[in-house]
Amino acid sequence: MIHTVHLFAELDELLIDLLKSLTPEEWEKPTVARLWKVRDVAAHLLDGNIRVISMYRDGHMPPPDRAMNSYDDLVAFLNQLNADFVKASQRMSPALLTDLLESTGKQYTDIMQGQDPDADAVFAVSWAGETVSKNWFHIAREYTEKWHHQQQIRDAVGKTGIMTPRLFRPLIETFLRGLPHTYRHTQAPEGTAVRIGIASDEVFEWFLIKTADGWVLSETSANAPEASVQLDADTAWKLFTKAIKPDEALTRSQLTGNKELAGVTLNLIAVMA
Numbered sequence: 010m011i012h013t014v015h016l017f018a019e020l021d022e023l024l025i026d027l028l029k030s031l032t033p034e035e036w037e038k039p040t041v042a043r044l045w046k047v048r049d050v051a052a053h054l055l056d057g058n059i060r061v062i063s064m065y066r067d068g069h070m071p072p073p074d075r076a077m078n079s080y081d082d083l084v085a086f087l088n089q090l091n092a093d094f095v096k097a098s099q100r101m102s103p104a105l106l107t108d109l110l111e112s113t114g115k116q117y118t119d120i121m122q123g124q125d126p127d128a129d130a131v132f133a134v135s136w137a138g139e140t141v142s143k144n145w146f147h148i149a150r151e152y153t154e155k156w157h158h159q160q161q162i163r164d165a166v167g168k169t170g171i172m173t174p175r176l177f178r179p180l181i182e183t184f185l186r187g188l189p190h191t192y193r194h195t196q197a198p199e200g201t202a203v204r205i206g207i208a209s210d211e212v213f214e215w216f217l218i219k220t221a222d223g224w225v226l227s228e229t230s231a232n233a234p235e236a237s238v239q240l241d242a243d244t245a246w247k248l249f250t251k252a253i254k255p256d257e258a259l260t261r262s263q264l265t266g267n268k269e270l271a272g273v274t275l276n277l278i279a280v281m282a
Contacts, residue, residue, distance in 0.1 A: 010145045011186075013152035013179045014121050020152070021114040023170055024054070024159050028107045031166060036103045040165040041252035042158075045095065050161050051106050052098035053091060057154060058113035064131070065120045080135060087281050121148055136279055138190030149183040153279065156180045157250045172242060174210055181207050181242070184249045184279040188217050189224040191277045197270065202230040205274055206239035217274075236271035239263040249279040 028051060036048045045053070063069040073086050098106065130147030133139045139146070157180070160171060171177070185205060192203075201219040206212050216230035240248065240262050248258040255275040264271045 010126065010143075011149045011179055011182050012145075013149045013183070014124075014126075016152060016176060016179065017118040017121055017155065018115075020155055020159065020171065020176065021110075021118060024155075024162075025107060025111045025114070027159070027162065027168060027170065028103070028110065030168070031103070033103070035166045038165045040161045041247060042161050045161075047162050047165050048103060048106065049095045049098070050158050051103075051110065052095050052101070054155065054158050055098070055106060055110050055113065056091065056094040057151075058110065058117045061120055061151075062113060062116050066116070083135065084281055121151065124148060134186075136190070136281060137187040138193065146183075146186070149179065149186075153180050153183050157246055157280075160246060161252070172209065177209055177242060177246075178213055181213060181245060182215075184245075184277065185215055185226055187249075187277050187279045188226055188274065192217060192224040192273055195224070195270070195273050197235070200232050201270075202232050202234040203270060203274070204230070204234040204237040206237065207242055207245050208239060209242035212239070234266060236266040236268065237264070238271040238274045248275065249277050251278055251280060251282050 031047065036046070036051075038047050039045075040047060040050055042050055074089075075082060075086055077083055077086070101109075124144045126143065126145035126148070128144050130142045130144045132147060133142045134146050134150045137146075142150075156171060156176065163170060188205070197219045199219055199221055203217040205215045205217060207214075214228075216227050216234065217224050218227055218230055218232075240258065244253070244258050244261045247253045248255070255272075258275050259272070262275065
């Protein structure tokens with residue numbers, strides 16, 4: 010279990026302080042989210058708060074506007090949903106966006122803290138290949154959404170604040186839970202281990218191990234790794250959220266051993282995209 014619910018209030022506080030510090034010019038800066046400026050990313054975070062409050066508090070969850078026959082159908086639906094809100098948010102001032110994020114953020118956090126971590130979540134973590142997820146994993150996925158969108162803003166305006174071990178490690182550990190799904194078609198002898206290192210203020214390390222039932226993620230390995238990939242923290246969060254492509258990440262990575270096996274890691278996508 011990855012514990013993240015205790016970090017939401019802290020992350021939100023940092024977000025509000027950040028937004029209140031921005032100049033009018035900084036609100037219009039482009040971000041690594043490509044089509045979205047800083048104000049658009051902030052609006053998307055507000056959209057997430059509103060959806061959670063409406064659904065959990067009020068039982069309001071409108072049906073999709075299309076058939077959901079595949080993962081691609083779901084992604085297309087979510088992309089349109091996101092784009093619609095961001096477009097409508099152009100009517101809001103930065104100050105109003107910030108006020109609404111501050112008030113809804115507190116309600117959102119209260120809702121997350123009230124969930125039973127061991128109960129089945131309303132939504133599965135699809136990018137990890139799950140069709141049913143426990144609440145703790147869904148909540149951790151929500152944490153990664155709030156973290157990486159805030160970091161997109163910080164990256165755009167050159168302000169640090171959340172690339173700390175306390176806030177970064179739960180993010181990257183949650184992302185890496187998608188690796189067994191990423192490697193699902195990768196053949197290797199049972200017992201094969203791939204080391205994944207993420208270098209921040211310290212190097213966080215995990216091992217992906219081939220078992221009779223597939224690949225599993227572990228903090229230890231009984232066998233020496235057949236392959237190893239190490240990424241710096243900035244490259245890792247951008248790669249796994251599709252802000253940069255695997256080819257670009259490869260130039261910033263250290264691959265050793267069986268490089269083809271290690272390189273599969275660079276295909277991990279830990280967002281709905």
